[in-house]
Amino acid sequence: MKYRMGLTNRQVAALVVTVPLSAFFLYLLFKKQEEDDDYFPENGNKSVASGQQTIVEIKVPSRCAAAIIGRDGSNIKKIQADTGAKVNFQDRENKSEESTGYRVVKIRGKVENVMLAERLVRKCIESAPVINTVEIIIPKHYIGRIIGKSGTNIRSLCEISQAKIKIERGGNNRDPKLCKISGTDEQIAFAKSLLDEEIRKEDEIDRRNEIASQDRKPRGSKLNSPAEEINYKLDQPVKQPKSITSQEQKSRLMPLPDHSDYFAVFISAVEHPGHFWMQILGSPSKALNLDILMQSMTEYFSRPVDGESDKVSCIRIGDIVAAPFQHDDNWYRAKVVGFLDEGLVDVYYVDYGDNGSVHREQLKELRSDFLGLPHQATECCLAGVEPLNEFWSEAAIDKFEELTYCAQWKPLMAKVLSYKSTENGTLPSLELVDTNKEEDILIASKLRESGLAIKETTQVSDEHTLFPSINETAKMIQENAE
Template identity: 40%
Template sequence: MGVDTKKVVLAVGLATFTGVALYLLYKKNDEDDELEMYAADTATSRHTLIEMVIPRNAVGFVIGRQGANVKEIQEITNTRINFKDPGGPTDDRVCVIRGKAENAQEAERLIQRAIAEQPKLLTINISVPQRACGRIIGRNGDSIREMCAVSGAKIIVDREFRTPADGMRLITIKGTEDQLSTAKQLIQTKVEEEEAMQRRIELSAANRAPRTKHKPDAGKSQGAGDQPVPTRESLVATGADGYLEVYVSAVDTPGHFWVQVKSPRAIELDKLVERMTEFYSEESNRNMYKLKKVAVGDVVAAPFPYDSSWYRAEVTELAENDSDPDQTALTVYYVDFGDTDTVQRRQAAELRTDFLGLSHQAVECFLSGVKPSGCSWTDAAGDCFEELTYAAQWKSVMAKVVRYQQAGSRKVPVVELVDTNSELDVDVAKELVKRGHAVWAKSGATGSREASPACCS
């Protein structure tokens, strides 16, 4: 390469370096200008933080349902709003507002206005019939939760039922005036639905013919092989909480008897008996469902010897007739009423499968707190008990489960019975003692056979 060529290359190199240097200088100046502009803008838009105390009873209203109110204030004022965790369950909350000074102040003003305008919270107490509480609360609390959601009010049913005399239970409602009004209307609708159902139940009971008094055969009426008689879930669930309306359907002794729960199931049972009676009254149907074989523990269709109706019955004992199997004597326990009686095999029939759907309605019970005044319960004591409880007359009394007692393989509810059909309540156990048919038992004893005095052994 010649000297002239080297000079050209050097000149080009110097020119390139000079251009790059000038570019970097100008770029730095531009960046400095941008930084100064950002700093100036930041100085004029610095965020302000405002903390304000919110009364505990106003926090929910300020936040709104699912945060709707506080979100709206944030959008209007272009701020960020948060709440600090309280120091304790009764402390007020601290609201933190972040944003431009004028925006934060506007958000503070809107929150203060919301607090001032929040509806006044009220608390009222209302009384409803005890028997309507199940419908108000609903299965697993579904009904009362729905009413709370619809009305916006808080609805609390008193857990204690202390007034069996008037049959009422207290309900507390908390909320705004509008929420209280809506909640009361929803509760009243449930009460009216229950009253309408009760009228249908009472009409159904009024149409029942009184069952001829026939005492169950103690020891055979418990079901085959001393198996547990199906117990109504409603009696178990309600008994721990208060009183329940029942019909005394069958009596062994004043200390040992059966009840049916007064509920919509009573209407279902009447319809079932009507359908069974209509079906098995036809000879052709009985022949179609003739008992070809039968064993202890089978549930069959059987007539009751003292009326013209057909019922579901469990075979508890067989007395074989080798010369004529159709005349084999079946001791049967009527699972929906508690009676026990004897019918011939030819009089009974196989139970059609669609008649099995309804749970057994008879609930075996012991009377709480008393035992016979003598060695055993007398006929006079039995007659007195049947009179006091309207046995098999389909007039209800109040029952309360106080505990359960083991009887063979069964856990039998031990109950108090109170007649509330007149102006003065009548405690059945107290009345038996007052009339000389019973004495008070030791704590834990019942009026069942097991509680009889030692002279009976």
């Protein structure tokens, strides 16, 4: 027996038969693949049948994907449950598909199930709302309110309107911001109305603050205009509680806004930049407005009375009483802090922060309804500065009073950077900014530039920089409630 290339005659014969058969089967396989690849209707869909199982792929406009999926996948799950077919979107392997504006839905199952699921998917596509995007410009003054603390407000606006609201980040913090609103025409209109309402509310706060600033006279002058709205009954014979605990005293202080928020304030009294008092604007309800309270108290305690029904029978340190102010004819809430010679009492005016001496016979017992408003004066210190020497100079104090419009009732913007331990206790350390002029002025920087203070040597806070944009939160929310 002869060998050919190491093969027997039988092996050679087997090769002669096998090679053409293999080539034939390969031909059939490629032919089948070409037929499958050629089955693309004009809409780009693809259908592959295998036995009783069918796979259909549908190109879906990206804007319709949400309608097919539904909230938390509820709609696509319902399609699968109703038809018995498997329906899912193909994972994006790269971002090039995003630029085409389409996503691919793959439907698997029996022929009749797939056909039914395909009809439902196409129905979703046909009924999907048209999504538009509009752009509006929002002045920087309103950005902080619209975004809200940690983005809570803008997320709420998106949820209520069902539109997507996105405010641009970056750029100059003093410039207006571009706001993009995406959704149906109805959703966009609703979202714009909600934004208009937020702007209206901010304007209303500004208006009330401006009125309060205009109506208030500098400390020490008279309030000549009568109160437009008096919410306190002048003939109500209600007596002050005889004792107020320290916890009750603490609860009567104005709560400070959160670390990350700017808020409007009046500077009501100054000892020096390291110890002053502020009043927070816009906090009290109209019924308990400080100006209304002061005028109501003045009217009540200035009236002629029979007997001595309002006089304080027993005066103790810590009592809250009604007391006049030596530089005007008005009445104020005051705390007894000490006793002086000749029947004088040292009092601290809890709504302004300054002190005065009043004869004990002049003190009146407060009605309980006059105690409802939290004490308006909050002790603070200025962040970012220290005195040139051990103590603050008179020139520095005068300059600080000038920069802060002390007792002139002109609003500043404030932000709590930290809390600092001082000789007056633990005080909120504030950044103060004057926004009344064309250019915003950082009070601490002005003091240092005037040569009346030096930069604070202790670190105030690791997470805050001095002078971020006013009326914006410390950080723009990353995706603006996407």
